[in-house]
Amino acid sequence: MKRGLPGWALRLRVTLWTLIVPPTTWAAHFLFAYLWAAINCAKVGQFATFPWLFVGGTVAALLVILASGWIAWHQSRVPGDAPPHEESTDVDRLRFLAKSTLLLSGLSFVAVIFTALPVVFIGDCR
């Protein structure tokens, strides 16, 4: 393992459950964006002023995805068998899951930004 990773992150092993953290965060943020816009439109009629709560929620979602990608990146570099990493050994399984989580983190990161930008830019309820 690389240095710089805190103890809890070292103990956290990438599994199928941690694999779904980035896309689940993306889905939760998607729902959050719709709910936030709907509530603002119903109560205020617009959301043209700078939306602090929404930006905060988006930054939180991005941080969760970044953290999950960071841990996955470290674990995808666990030293072990020679490539290709496709045997049913513990190390290969870990590396495969970690690489998949890393790629999903990248996708989810971009997706959250693409969901957030229209909310920030359009600001109109019509």
Place this chain on the structure above:
Amino acid sequence: MRRIGASLAASALLSACNRHQSALATFGAEATNIRTITIALVVGAAVIAAIMIGVYWRAVRAPEGQLTHKQGMRLVLWLGGIGPAIVLTVILIFALPAMRPRVTGAGDLTIHVEGEQFWWRVGYERPGGGVLVSANEVRVPVGRTVAFELTGRDVIHSFWIPGLAGKMDMIPGRTNSLVVRADKAGRYRGVCTEFCGLSHALMAFDVVAMEPAAFDAWLAGQARPAAGAGQGEGERLFAANGCGGCHAIRGTEHNSRIGPDLSRYGERLTLGAGILPPTVERTAQFIRAPQEAKPGVRMPAYPQLSNQEARAIAVYLKGLK
């Protein structure tokens, strides 16, 4: 010879070019935004395609082993992942402000338009209150914000003035808002862009962008009945044949709202919702057999009218101005 053939083939592509119904010949701020984005996307796509062709060209000709595995993976990461994500984000940020609807104020003109098989019911909210009803022609003042309130009466239609703004659906039971600003006076054309029945392709309308002062004078003048309204042989035939059961003419007893309002038919630029020149001859033909010009039209045919009678009604309608 081959060059002549290619030129002829290319000129066929230009046959659709015009100034009155084109998303490229714009006269409104919204359509200009759309055109700018379109041009940026087409040019950008061409540049990216050229870059990729260059990369492939080099890749095919480079001797084997010029890139290490690591360098190759990095190329895939940047050209296949990070690069496209950045390009798409920039395009999104570039395009999003154009999607923000124009802000409307209390004094802005509101025009209600309802799509019906196969014509347009148009209502201008007048400054003093009340709605001025017209049909198959939309007039807008240049330089002012105009809010279109759009709905459908029977099936889903779609309202599109290519030179002015993007499309907006007209859905029965729902009102959609389209806010625009015309920048250049002139005569233009709009169309229905949601298949709505047999004569969908024959459902169009004239658009006239006018200088603000001229528009105000026009709107004020429209409320008065036309000079010839309610007089003459044409009016007698119009009433006797039940035309007033569907059509209204201000200043007469005819005030039905089923079909297009004919109060100022003499000023209309076209007949049959943007499809025919509004001559006396064509109007008389349309009265006797509307389905010949417009298949599936709701207006019944009047074959029992003689040519002279149909012409008399047409002359009467042409005089309404």
